[in-house]
Amino acid sequence: MIESILERFAQGEDLTKEDLCTLLRVPVGSRDYYNLLAEANGYSRKAFEGKGLLFGQIGLDIQPCRINCKFCSLAADFLKGCTPFIRDLDDTVQLAKQLADAGVRDVFLMTTAEFSQERYLDYGRAVRAVLPDDVRLVANVGDFDEAYALRLRDAGFTGVYHICRLGEGVDTGASVETRVRTLDAVKAAGLELYYCVEPIGPEHTDEQLADEMLRPRQYPVGVMAVMKRTAVPGTPLAPRGEISAARLAQICAAATLAMRPKRAMCVHEPDELCLMAGANQLYAECGANPRDTEAETSKGRGFSVEDARAMLRKAEWS
Template identity: 55%
Template sequence: MKRMISVKEEKTTVNKTLEKAGTGKELTREDALELLAIRNGSADYYTLLGTANAEARTRFQGRGTIFAQIGLNASPCPANCGFCSLVKDVFKEKNSFLLPVETAEKMADALVGQKVDELFLMTTANYPQADFLEYAARIHKHLPKGMRFVANLGDFDREYAKKLREAGFTGVYHIRRLGEGRDTQLPPEQRLRTMDAVRDAGMELYYCVEPIGPEHTAEELADEIFRAKDYPVEVMAVMKRVCVPGTKLYEHGEISAAELAKICAVTELCVKPKRAMGVHEPDELCLMAGANQIYAEVSVNPRDLNLSTETGRGASIARTHALLAAAEWKR
């Protein structure tokens, strides 16, 4: 008589690393590499996404988060990053502009009024540091008490980090990018020194594995995942590279939404950020794979040839609210 196969026996066996991740234990670099090697679309792939999703919703108590960023200037940037719309090899000097501070103040008021959680100010790497402090002081006056205020700018030293804090900034978005020093004209060591300056000044460091392209290896991704753990950070993110026409890395293409979701899930499970796990650009699949935070952007966006990104690639506040609601993250 033929033996009946039980439902339990029919189920695909989840490997030990996924089981470890599901219990909330600390994952090693080797664990991360194993998870990053999971085949997209396999049973283990969906177990990975589900595990990260469940853990993130518990840690963040089911709450989604919206950050907003105002791009202040556009000019040919000497960092010449191979993925950016503002690099000197792509951006034309004649199109340079500085967002009037009065306009930025109105943008900040509008974003605050639409219930964003944190506000970021972004400049090109060569924007004058003294001017940035003056600009930021004006914007800071428009923020409600207790709202986090985050700088996204070029490299700086410890003394300037203290000035940023005195100007009202609570944190800085700064990373060692994938391919730093190869795909950019910025020394990796310089990026790390700036990150140390942020930490030493008592501000919060925001980190991200980015800009992820098809050519980046699992080892490269793991380097940045575990760099974030070493600092450590309370806000983590992943970001795919967007193919900007004319840039050096355009021909390399982009990773799929499925691949980004896998990287998001692995990053969430490894870093376990306390406040937020972000994805950029806003992505519904990642919001079901461990991410609970997305960005809305206005003015300049380094992934957009449109200098008013709110009419281009940049997500509106309405869209970010809708995306979070669709993934059942509470606001």
């Protein structure tokens, strides 16, 4: 059923939305399912020379976020009555240095949309000052314009994690148009864009998934990712549940073939099956986490550098 699609991929042809939908419709556990995973795994093992990558993310604040995503533990509706918390600058710098010393190649600073843009630049400059030159610094913040993108670059950021989420404008308080303007600003400023198909829930169609796999082709994306939605208790979308690990691996494999990422393919949260379906990159996390109700995610859902490294080794990524 999918032999011709995989053959065209192997010959260097870009897959179409129709191709991706066909791959996503393959029944889990079928011969085609395993052929899809094998093709993505083979691509990544060769493209990334068998090497796994560790990234680290520090969540800087816990405060009611106006974007109010229906799956997020930091949404304004979820955090009613919360006393805002912002991580100390010196503590953030120390954490970033520890992550780099532990072998993390890219350090992400994540905030809610409420975090001051000016203050964020201060954090970026301070963290950049302690990171080795070969460790990337990545922004994960609310929407912004091209002028601010240039300021991020000048502060020492090398890239930005930003996406158009599944259900944008319905399950979130942001519009697709606003997200795309930020994506365009990242590109115009010469920053690397980190893209992800997320947060994937059982209700999302193959067509929706394929659209977000193809969107980043027009941007400077070296790292592609997929992420399932975590059913955070008490959030509006929690009753919809979560997709299975097997389904996530299928989506990971299709996204790998869709984008042919040049530097890394990520699955988030860390998942062993996806490491045999194209993924070679995992995150260690500390601080706030939109998928966790613990104030310090390293004590909750967040993986440590050691945990992520061990999982990569289990899948024989060096």
